[in-house]
Amino acid sequence: xxxxxxxxxxxxxxxxxxxxxxxxxxxxxxxxxxxxxxxxxxxxxxxxxxxxxxxxxxxxxxxxxxxxxxxxxxxxxxxxxxxxxxxxxxxxxxxxxxxxxxxxxxxxxxxxxxxxxxxxxxxxxxxxxxxxxxxxxxxxxxxxxxxxxxxxxxxxxxxxxxxxxxxxxxxxxxxxxxxxxxxxxxxxxxxxxxxxxxxxxxxxxxxxxxxxxxxxxxxxxxxxxxxxxxxxxxxxxxxxxxxxxxxxxxxxxxxxxxxxxxxxxxxxxxxxxxxxxxxxxxxxxxxxxxxx
Amino acid sequence: xxxxxxxxxxxxxxxxxxxxxxxxxxxxxxxxxxxxxxxxxxxxxxxxxxxxxxxxxxxxxxxxxxxxxxxxxxxxxxxxxxxxxxxxxxxxxxxxxxxxxxxxxxxxxxxxxxxxxxxxxxxxxxxxxxxxxxxxxxxxxxxxxxxxxxxxxxxxxxxxxxxxxxxxxxxxxxxxxxxxxxxxxxxxxxxxxxxxxxxxxxxxxxxxxxxxxxxxxxxxxxxxxxxxxxxxxxxxxxxxxxxxxxxxxxxxxxxxxxxxxxxxxxxxxxxxxxxxxxxxxxxxxxxxxxxxxxxxxxxxxxxx
Numbered sequence: 001x002x003x004x005x006x007x008x009x010x011x012x013x014x015x016x017x018x019x020x021x022x023x024x025x026x027x028x029x030x031x032x033x034x035x036x037x038x039x040x041x042x043x044x045x046x047x048x049x050x051x052x053x054x055x056x057x058x059x060x061x062x063x064x065x066x067x068x069x070x071x072x073x074x075x076x077x078x079x080x081x082x083x084x085x086x087x088x089x090x091x092x093x094x095x096x097x098x099x100x101x102x103x104x105x106x107x108x109x110x111x112x113x114x115x116x117x118x119x120x121x122x123x124x125x126x127x128x129x130x131x132x133x134x135x136x137x138x139x140x141x142x143x144x145x146x147x148x149x150x151x152x153x154x155x156x157x158x159x160x161x162x163x164x165x166x167x168x169x170x171x172x173x174x175x176x177x178x179x180x181x182x183x184x185x186x187x188x189x190x191x192x193x194x195x196x197x198x199x200x201x202x203x204x205x206x207x208x209x210x211x212x213x214x215x216x217x218x219x220x221x222x223x224x225x226x227x228x229x230x231x232x233x234x235x236x237x238x239x240x241x242x243x244x245x246x247x248x249x250x251x252x253x254x255x256x257x258x259x260x261x262x263x264x265x266x267x268x269x270x271x272x273x274x275x276x277x278x279x280x281x282x283x284x285x286x287x288x289x290x291x292x
Numbered sequence: 293x294x295x296x297x298x299x300x301x302x303x304x305x306x307x308x309x310x311x312x313x314x315x316x317x318x319x320x321x322x323x324x325x326x327x328x329x330x331x332x333x334x335x336x337x338x339x340x341x342x343x344x345x346x347x348x349x350x351x352x353x354x355x356x357x358x359x360x361x362x363x364x365x366x367x368x369x370x371x372x373x374x375x376x377x378x379x380x381x382x383x384x385x386x387x388x389x390x391x392x393x394x395x396x397x398x399x400x401x402x403x404x405x406x407x408x409x410x411x412x413x414x415x416x417x418x419x420x421x422x423x424x425x426x427x428x429x430x431x432x433x434x435x436x437x438x439x440x441x442x443x444x445x446x447x448x449x450x451x452x453x454x455x456x457x458x459x460x461x462x463x464x465x466x467x468x469x470x471x472x473x474x475x476x477x478x479x480x481x482x483x484x485x486x487x488x489x490x491x492x493x494x495x496x497x498x499x500x501x502x503x504x505x506x507x508x509x510x511x512x513x514x515x516x517x518x519x520x521x522x523x524x525x526x527x528x529x530x531x532x533x534x535x536x537x538x539x540x541x542x543x544x545x546x547x548x549x550x551x552x553x554x555x556x557x558x559x560x561x562x563x564x565x566x567x568x569x570x571x572x573x574x575x576x577x578x579x580x581x582x583x584x585x586x587x588x589x590x591x592x593x594x595x596x
Contacts, residue, residue, distance in 0.1 A: 012475065013409075013413060013472075013475060013476040013477075014409070015444055015477070016398070016402070016406065016443070016444035018399070018402060019399065020368060020396070020397035020398065020443075021397040021398070021399060022397070025397070025399075026394070026395055026396075026397055029391070029394035029395060029400075030395060033391050033394075042383065042384075042387050043382050043383065044382060044423060047382060104380060104382070105380065108377065108378070108379060108380045108381060109374070109376050109377050109378040109379075110378055110379065110380055112372070112374045112378060113372070113374070113378050113392055113439060114392075114395060115344060116342050116344070116367055116370070116372035116374075117367055117368075117392070117395050117396050117443075118363075118364040118365075118367045118368040118396065118397060119367075119395055120364075290344065291339075291344055291345055
């Protein structure tokens, strides 16, 4: 491509004869750009403050938990509980990251530049969603890895101990993936509805805030079925319910998980439907936006 | 092969608004001016050419491809500069244009190289590492042009590229577009509601109004026969007119001016010779190019 003569001179306009990549690499480029956006890379220092503050908090918490465990041998929070403990922090993170990913593009009119390129219409929202979900998963999974490393190499139980820790870690990472998928899908859908970042952030926090009291009300109604189904009303408790059913003891020691009765599979189904519904609505939204 | 060919192209929006009505036009490669008032259907035509909107009726071909069935092939070879603001304020021009190059399918290193080349061609150098939010309107327009150029398209669709620019900025932008069309070997469609602006740089003009074709032709065919020289002398206008008529030059009076049809460069010498022989004080002698606007004017031309 470039001339290696060592002399700078105007070589005029050069046509490009090289390869043009297909759909997968283009999707990858969009995805990586989204992931960089979430953490403020390639952007101003101001954009890096909040994401890295959150990253700092979760890492410090994980390090403290690991340190406590190695010093006094007490498990403060398990791997899977880590996601639950950090849930509000994650909600605020979504409320900042999702509008950065999509509201900004809506507002600044960038979308025509994307959709006038050989890019499938669904690839733009899907790449952004995947980027957000990945970021959330890293945010929840990374600290678990810190906890794992702390436990595996300070407890001194040999390979057997490391293996046992790993068996505890993997479900924790899976559970973090569920959190990431549910929160990412809801957050991105809300953010995609408006070009105003403040509105989008408020909307995201509101959805999680407003649904929590509904759970509280349903949980005290005089019907056991309603009580057991109450946790479906809020995304946070719904994810909790799925965790209770699927992970059980790993998540809640001594079996004091959410009282969801025998509705575990229903919770799992509801979570899947919720994510799928959000994705469908997101795609519909961008079909409409693309023709503007 | 025709650059753009439409046949009976019609677009009716829901609610019955007709944006394009039975538009049939064939355009050859080069710099094409697409002119029409606001709401004439220019933007709709561009969106149909990009495959973003389906036509209600009729056929369209861009670079020999059908954007309704092969939108990705068309978009891979077309660069689009939208009319409205379209840049994220927090990214630098270099970062943003590189990213869009990659979305167009360029490999990472190529995208970075071509992005800085494209930005250099539009006249952005060290500024390209600063966030776009702090740019002037002129610089933003240049970045929009650079992103349309980054993937080396065969056709550029520019929607009102001089929007919001001051006169100097307009001239610079038009000169740049002219350079892209002539030196870079890329065909350009320039949309504008300002005929006087695009006629300076275009090979071909397509004028639409209310979604209908007014006229499409090469610009030299529109203006070649109408070039005239305007001569003004402080006194002795009658004598000069008589002398020029004697030289068998077609002369007309227009107020204090004499209008002489320009045949070739000799016409200048003949006029200057006549003025010198009569020893008249020559006030001015300049070439008057008929504004293409007059060819499209619906009202009666006020004078010749």
